[in-house]
Every structure is written in structure tokens, then in C-alpha cells.
Amino acid sequence: MSPTGTETSLDTAAGQPMLDQTLDWAAINSGTGNLAGLGAVASKLADAFSALPGDLTLLEADPVESILPDGATKTTERGRNLHLTVRPEAPVQVLLTGHMDTVFGADHSFQSIRTLDDGRINGPGVADMKGGVAIILAALTGLEASPLRDRIGYEVVINSDEETGSHGSAALIARAAQGKAAALTYEPAATPEGLLAGARPGSGNFSIVITGRSAHAGRNPEDGRNAVLAAADLALRLSKAKGPRLSVNPAKIDGGGPNNVVPDHAVLRVNMRPATSGDQARAQSHLDAAIAMVAAEHGVHIHCHGGFNRPPKPLDPTAERLFQLVRDCGARLGQAIAWAPGGGVCDGNNIAACGVPVVDTMGVRGGAIHSGEEFLIVESLAERARLSTLVLLELAERGRP
Known part of the structure; x- marks a missing residue:
């Protein structure tokens, strides 16, 4: 594709209203156990992602069992999961995943959003990961503006229970991972500077x-x-x-x-x-x-x-090639991309266990997640949207990492 065509796709992605979307979605409490809040966010996400082509559904989660303090077994409901399938017949297939839930329950004290003196946004889920979900939508919108779009199909899963282990959505993610050349997951970067998490423990x-x-x-x-x-x-x-x-x-x-x-x-x-x-x-x-x-x-x-x-997520040769592709795309955009082992876990672990290479920290730059100090660096929305769009375009041309 010509440089002009690539720039058009990148500019389309970067020009999406990601900040407004992030603030809108983060204003609704969507702690994993808040089914009403998750339902409201899921409806907003379905409206937003319906701008993309394909088949979009909100799927019921599998029931989740837990053990109460008295030893009894309890079945817990989880929120619905967004699932989008676009061009399943295309020669290259990729998976993009994110989550709509946060660790902040309906009765948690951290409920409001504010702009800090340095321009960062402090709010529940702005980095982990309402901002990442906005980047997914922006990057796919940029991809759809490219003539390469017909070469690549994708599935999107935005689940409602990642913060508690994805027990109600694990089967959906495993099905969506089948046959994919690569996957991108939109957890926030491992550091405010943009470091990616490489190998992860189980x-x-x-x-x-x-x-x-x-x-x-x-x-x-x-x-x-x-x-x-x-x-x-x-x-x-x-x-x-x-x-x-x-x-x-x-x-x-x-x-x-x-x-x-x-x-x-x-x-x-x-x-x-x-x-x-x-x-x-x-x-x-x-x-x-x-x-x-x-x-x-x-x-x-x-x-x-x-x-x-x-499951543990080692950095095998196929995964390393995907990381190198992301690094090379970042270099073309003036973004220095590096990675290091991480101590946390996420849906990227489960995707890797399906044999699919995955980079699982493609989301915003920010920090202090899972605390009342959580913040989003606003300029990273456009940066990461450009990065994801370019990675998708490269996958469309190459066919694999």
C-alpha cells in the first residue's frame, strides 16, 4: 500500500473520539459484580462498535462457581460479553480483546473522573481498560479505511469478568482464538513510558x-x-x-x-x-x-x-516475531517500543495457551491501576491507535508476524 494510503488509515484512527469515549464509559461503574453497570457499558460499547462491519452480539457469560466462607458453593452471574466477527473468510485472521469490567465495585469510594494539573486523567478504569477499548475501536476504524481491509478479518471480544479471572468468558476467548495468525490485547502498558509485558507467569x-x-x-x-x-x-x-x-x-x-x-x-x-x-x-x-x-x-x-x-505465557519464537513487528511499527512512528517480563496475568495468558502469538499490553500509557490514583496519559490514545493500525496493516500484507 502507498505511504499516502497508510497515512490516511493512521490519521483516521488517531482522529477518533477516543478521549470522549473513554470518559463516557468510565463514568459508569462497571465493577465485575455490578451487573447493572456492566449492562449499561455493554450497551454503549455495542452502539459504538456497531459502526464496524460484521456480526456483533452481546453473549451471556458462562456461570461461575465460587466457594463461600462456610464452604458452600455459589453460582455467580457475570455480565454479557461483546463479540464481533468481521470477514471470517479473509486470508488473514486476527483477534483483538479487551475487558469492560474494573476492580472498583458499586460501593467503592473511587467513582469520579478528574483532570490533573499535568493533563493526565484520573478515574476508575480510564487506563484499565476503557482507554484500551477505545483504541481497539479506533484502530479497526483506521483499518476499515484501508484498501488492505479485504485481506484481513478479525474477531473482537470485550469481556465482563477479566478482573476476576475470565471464568465466565474463557470458553468464548478460546473459541475466538482458533485459527488466528496473531492476537492483540489492550491491557495498559506495563509502565507510563510504554513498556510492553513480554513473558508472564501463570x-x-x-x-x-x-x-x-x-x-x-x-x-x-x-x-x-x-x-x-x-x-x-x-x-x-x-x-x-x-x-x-x-x-x-x-x-x-x-x-x-x-x-x-x-x-x-x-x-x-x-x-x-x-x-x-x-x-x-x-x-x-x-x-x-x-x-x-x-x-x-x-x-x-x-x-x-x-x-x-x-496458564504461563512464555515468550516463544512466534511471539517474539510479533513483538518485533510491533517494535518495528513503533519505530516507523517515532515510538520506542521495548518489552520485559511481567508479573501480572491477563487474557493474553489464555490466548497464548491456544497457540496464538499475542502482545497483551497494546493499550494506553498510564499507571497506578487498581488504585484510586489510576491515571491515563491522554496523548497515548492517538499514539497507540496509530501503532495498532499499522500493526494490523502489516499483518494484512504479510499474512503472519
Whole structure:
């Protein structure tokens, strides 16, 4: 394509009303559990993305199970997920993903948006990731202004539960990833300077239900089986597995009661983050062995709920080529692009596990996400929209990273 044609697409993308969209979407609370707020945002997103060609739907999420403090299983509803399919018959297919939910619930104190003295925008979800969703729409609008558009098809998934692990949308993302040459996910950049997250660890969340036997703490404690003590023992055993390639965080123990009763119930919450698939297998083996030993030594019954819902995301050669393509496109635009391993996890982990190369920090430059200090650097909206558009155009011409 001629340089003039490329510039037209880039200018089209950069000229989209991304800031206004970000502010509009971020003004609505869309914490993962706020179904009303998520519904309102999903409707706005559907209206905005309907400007693109293709088949757009709002899909119901899969039901999600969680363990309550008393050990009972609860089924939780999640918000609907936006799904757009454009030109599925095109020779090159890509996936773009983002999320509409935030970590700030309807009753959280962080609800307002303000402009800081230096021009940055402070507000819930402006960086993570209402701004990123606006960039997706702008980049695809720029792509649609190019004669190369017929060479490339795409699916877009904007899910409603990424912040809690994408349990209700994981199957949708896995289906959308099938057959894709590459994927772009719009988490904010890893640093305000624009660093991309390269390799990521995996993540597993576990709710471990321990059932013991109650007894009087003074008259016959030997007849009891202390579930809280077993939970504490299990937490300590699991923490011994941590090291440079595996983080283990026993986060909470629910259970217990009056001081004069041996507690017969506890729930241990644990997060484990392995660096590689091999580390994940070793972590699972350690978890299984520790549970078996604690159950036997304390005479309790233990049920483990949960698993590794975010597989490790190594930087393999195919992924490296996609990162290099993004870097080269950035250089053409005067943007210095670099990457480094990241400690967090996101939907990019799940996409990579499907065998699709993914760059998952294509969103805005900003920072302090998941806090009341979250901010968006406004000029990064146009910068990143240009970058994504150019990457998509290059994929259309090359066919693969």
C-alpha cells in the first residue's frame, strides 16, 4: 500500500473520539459484580462498535462457581460479553480483546473522573481498560479505511469478568482464538513510558475447604479435629514451595468460632504463580501432596476447589516475531517500543495457551491501576491507535508476524 494510503488509515484512527469515549464509559461503574453497570457499558460499547462491519452480539457469560466462607458453593452471574466477527473468510485472521469490567465495585469510594494539573486523567478504569477499548475501536476504524481491509478479518471480544479471572468468558476467548495468525490485547502498558509485558507467569486460585470435627475445647479437645489448625499447617507447607519460579500466597483463612469450641470448618484461599508449564505441574504436585499429608496427619477431610485458570505465557519464537513487528511499527512512528517480563496475568495468558502469538499490553500509557490514583496519559490514545493500525496493516500484507 502507498505511504499516502497508510497515512490516511493512521490519521483516521488517531482522529477518533477516543478521549470522549473513554470518559463516557468510565463514568459508569462497571465493577465485575455490578451487573447493572456492566449492562449499561455493554450497551454503549455495542452502539459504538456497531459502526464496524460484521456480526456483533452481546453473549451471556458462562456461570461461575465460587466457594463461600462456610464452604458452600455459589453460582455467580457475570455480565454479557461483546463479540464481533468481521470477514471470517479473509486470508488473514486476527483477534483483538479487551475487558469492560474494573476492580472498583458499586460501593467503592473511587467513582469520579478528574483532570490533573499535568493533563493526565484520573478515574476508575480510564487506563484499565476503557482507554484500551477505545483504541481497539479506533484502530479497526483506521483499518476499515484501508484498501488492505479485504485481506484481513478479525474477531473482537470485550469481556465482563477479566478482573476476576475470565471464568465466565474463557470458553468464548478460546473459541475466538482458533485459527488466528496473531492476537492483540489492550491491557495498559506495563509502565507510563510504554513498556510492553513480554513473558508472564501463570496463575492459579484455590479455595481449599477443610472439614474437621467439633468438640469442647476444655472437656474433650482430643475428640475434635481442628480445621483451622489444619488450614494453617497447609498454608505453611504450601508457602515452602515458593521460589524464583513460583510465588505462593496463602491469602486468607475463613473459619473458627467461639474460643471454647474446636473448630470443625475452615477455608484456605491460596494464589500460586508458576513461571512455566513445568513449574505449574510441580506446583500442582506439591499442592496435591501437601493436602494429602495434612488430611492424614490432622484427621480432616479436604476438598480443593479451583485451578490454574491463567496458564504461563512464555515468550516463544512466534511471539517474539510479533513483538518485533510491533517494535518495528513503533519505530516507523517515532515510538520506542521495548518489552520485559511481567508479573501480572491477563487474557493474553489464555490466548497464548491456544497457540496464538499475542502482545497483551497494546493499550494506553498510564499507571497506578487498581488504585484510586489510576491515571491515563491522554496523548497515548492517538499514539497507540496509530501503532495498532499499522500493526494490523502489516499483518494484512504479510499474512503472519
